[in-house]
Amino acid sequence: MQNKNKLMKLKLVTILLSGLLMSSCEKEFILDLPGAENIIVVNSFFNSDEELSLTVTKSMLPQQNQTVVELKNSKVSLFTDGAFVEDLTYFKAPDDVIGSFYSNTKPVLGHTYKVEVETNDMGKAISQSVLPQKVDI
8 A cells, every 4th residue: 555655656746747847948039041131922813704913012031020011002013925014003991901903904814924013122023924724624
């Protein structure tokens, strides 16, 4: 009986020490990336059923506040198959978290679309994609 009590106490102490050893302190680690800088982020999902729209934001570095920064004063130009089509218009609805740049153009299957984004302080970004033909299934 006495051995059983000692064994129970030993198990209890072992469990408590294990719990104490497995818990850890939190230490903030700041990742320093020499030469890292914010870049322009262009995000769009487009199809042939609706006018093209996209968002323009600033990338986030690990050590920065993780709040999305819109680049709403950007000049956003749309090209189809290399030819200028239009400058997109920025709009933000009251319920939207961030605004978007809108086009009056519905993409056409098989054509190449290029977007050029220019900002005063971050330079220029170019994004290009093809809207592929539909696949018969």
